[in-house]
Structures are given as C-alpha cells and as structure tokens.
Amino acid sequence: xxxxxxxxxxxxxxxxxxxxxxxxxxxxxxxxxxxxxxxxxxxxxxxxxxxxxxxxxxxxxx
Numbered sequence: 001x002x003x004x005x006x007x008x009x010x011x012x013x014x015x016x017x018x019x020x021x022x023x024x025x026x027x028x029x030x031x032x033x034x035x036x037x038x039x040x041x042x043x044x045x046x047x048x049x050x051x052x053x054x055x056x057x058x059x060x061x062x
Contacts, residue, residue, distance in 0.1 A: 019051040 023044055030040040 015051060019047055022047045 026035065026040045026044050029035045030037055
C-alpha cells in the first residue's frame with residue numbers, strides 16, 4: 001500500500017510539471033504571435049481545468 005502512495009505522489013508531480021510546461025509553451029507562442037489568442041486560451045483552460053479537477057477530486061476522496 002505504501003508503494004501505491006509513492007506512485008500516486010510521483011504522478012501528481014508529473015501532472016504538475018506537464019501543466020506548467022504546457023502553459024509556458026502556449027504563453028510564449030502566443031506572445032510571439034505564432035498562435036491565435038483564442039486558441040491558446042482554449043487549450044490552457046482545458047489543461048488547467050483538468051489539472052485542478054483531478055486535484056479537487058483526489059482531495060475529496062482524501
């Protein structure tokens with residue numbers, strides 16, 4: 001059971017890193033003018049909603 005919690009903690013760390021990288025990449029591309037702002041906003045909103053949705057769901061089961 002202890003190994004399960006360690007693996008779960010590692011997964012949360014990976015999700016956090018992926019979320020921050022995606023937001024950073026899309027922010028840089030949007031500032032450079034390589035992407036339309038509405039496209040960036042849609043993708044970033046979906047990523048952030050997924051991340052916080054899974055975080056709140058995990059805390060609720062606590």
